[in-house]
Amino acid sequence: MRRLWLTFAQTVTVILAIFFVVVTLRPELLPWSPLSTLITIKEEVAPVGTTRPDSFNDAAKRATPSVVNIFTSKEVKQPSHPLLNDPMFQQFFGERFESKKRRTSNLGSGVIVSTKGYILTNHHVVEAADEVEVALVDGRKAKARVIGSDPETDLAVLKINLKNLPAITFGQSAAVKVGDIVLAVGNPFGVGQTVTMGIIGGLGRSQVGINTFENFIQTDAAINPGNSGGALTDTSGNLIGINTAIYSRTGGSLGVGFAIPVDVAKQIMEQIIKSGSVTRGWLGISLQDITEELVESLNLVNSDGVLIAGVLKDGPADKANIKPGDILIAVDDKPVTHSSDVLNSVAELPPGEKVTLTIMRNSEEKSISIKVGKRPRQN
Secondary structure (H helix, E strand, C coil): CHHHHHHHHHHHHHHHHHHHHHHHHCHHHCCCCCCCCCCCCCCCCCCCCCCCCCCCHHHHHHHHHHEEEEEEEEEEECCCCHHHHCHHHHHHHCCCCCCCEEEEEEEEEEEECCCCCEEEECHHHHCCCCEEEEECCCCCEEECEEEEEECCCCEEEEECCCCCCCCCCECCHHHCCCCCEEEEEECHHHCCCEEEEEEEEEEEECCCCCCCCCCEEEECCCCCCCCCCCEEECCCCCEEEEEEEECCCCCCCCCCEEEEEHHHHHHHHHHHHHHCCCCCEECCEEEEECCHHHHHHCCCCCCCCEEEEEECCCCHHHHCCCCCCCEEEEECCEECCCHHHHHHHHHCCCCCCEEEEEEEECCEEEEEEEECEECCCCC
16 A cells, blocks of 8 residues: 555656656646746836936936025014013012023025026015025035015025036027927925926016015926925026915915016115115006996996005105196006006106106096105015
8 A cells, every 4th residue: 555655756856857857847737827927028128227208318418407495584583472572570580580582484496597506486485584495416515695585576586605506598488489389497395306397377467465566477396395496497497587476275286376587586686685675667656457346436438457556655656746636548658457567567667767648637638757766675
């Protein structure tokens, strides 16, 4: 019996050995294919380091070294209990219970615009900051000095003392069109430098209620807190705008972001670098867009022009006999349709220059020459 089991075991071993050899070397001889049979796949053959034709990597590589992270902090005095200000209390306890101070921090982005160390960012990023620190993509950090800022356009210029700075190339925001692809570069939520893509959804956006002077580029490229002051570029990596705000009900991106056109930012930047502030023309009038309700209440013929709602006493317009209730229909023979158009066009005029306003008063058209004044600085 034992010999019979030994013979059986040897026979099974030989059969399994033969089966293993056939499966390994000649699987096609079997009527079925084993589960471990390899399949043939096609793989992309591309040289290492090449850029895909649908990629914006080249643009990102050109722009990202010029975009910096900005860290600001300021010292805030915590409110103290009224008892701590009592002279008798201070006599016994001295200064041990004086109100403490703490530091608050903020985060934003900026764009290196010159190898001399000038950085363009938003005014609200560095507003009231005691300390400003800039971090570059290459790991370098430096304390920054605020050269000047302009709250009315929400722009500011910083300066750092570092060598071999990668300045960005300026594009032409006047040449961009609705539908153009753009990239937004910044540091959203402090997660690190990020590039997002979108298109230009609108140009010349005003009456948004963000700044005094508004002429925004609208984009759906994702812009979030921390992106403020960062770069909006074209697909070549050229700067076309400074990201400044988003329309959001939640604090996150909803696909409606706004950037200050680089042509505007350049003018403001040059004035700040030259004089530390921005000089604008001013007439001393407040304006209101004409609505259908105003047409009916004022018995106007149409809604052309804007209403001069107020005139500042002893201002340039007051001295030229401009009256509240006048309808402004043209500035230097250029028709106006919105109050923002007048505000922007007058602001571009140098103080001391004369401008001609065409107004309607008591259904009579008049042309009045006014000497442009200097717009008071707004805080």
